[in-house]
Amino acid sequence: MSARRDRNIRLPAPYLRRIWLDAGRVTDRAAYPFCLSYLRDDFELSFDRSITIIAGENGTGKSTLLEGIAVLAxxxxxxxxKGYMPVDHSKAIEKMGGQLSKALRAAWLPKITNGWFFRAESFFSVARYQDEVNMEYGGTPPDYLSHSHGEGFLRFFEERCQEQGIFIFDEPESALSPARQIEFLKLMSRMDAAQNCQIIMATHSPMLMAYPNARLLRLSKSGLEPVTIEETDHYKVMREFCADPVAFVQSAMEK
Ligand SMILES: Nc1ncnc2c1ncn2[C@@H]1O[C@H](COP(=O)(O)OP(=O)(O)OP(=O)(O)O)[C@@H](O)[C@H]1O
Ligand SMILES: [Mg+2]
Structure with missing residues (x-):
């Protein structure tokens, strides 16, 4: 290994430092994904911490942005x-992360391609693929699919997130109970402490949003802005709910 490469590998996260839209590469402004209002010509996003958490209402474009970043990685x-193609694209709903990534530019220090793009909707395809690959090469099958949904998720995270890399999580909480979300927070903390993992995560879970050492951003039509957990709608709604669950639900249903 060259001295330069060795030095690069020892550099701490974040590795992806900045992404920005190159307006000259936008193919069709009127079509998805470029019609998303936050993807203006001056769109840019800097990563100054190892962990970046993106909150925002359904449909604002969090997954689209994560797909674009994942393809860049x-x-x-x-x-x-890297090198996985867990889904038969001829049969899958078309994803447009590739389109977005072609118009994005990125600054890396250094460029990292190890890691994982985790999205709940393709977990089973990925887990099955992983089980099959391991069997094919005579290894012990990880057998993720014989666990409950949440157990399989967590086991998968624990095994995949041990080494240097860029890890992109789209709603990792989707199968996790509150207790398992706490386990996931502990995993994030270990990855953070190792200083060789960058996490970019979209979540609707106030518990995950409250991770102490992260940059929390809210994505809305007007773009990305730093927020505190207390400023998010997710937290505000849950705070009202926890204060009086039955009254909250009753009044919410009557609105
Ligand atoms: N392949 C596609 N073609 C056209 N429009 C799409 C496509 N995928 C997503 N959209 C639209 O783009 C918008 C953003 O979708 P996206 O999935 O990125 O939102 P999101 O913030 O991740 O939402 P959620 O919180 O529900 O996961 C939505 O209005 C969605 O309907
Ligand atoms: Mg999404």
Missing amino acids: GYDEAGGG
């Missing part, structure tokens, strides 16, 4: 790691 937009 060398992952399949449907999920997985």
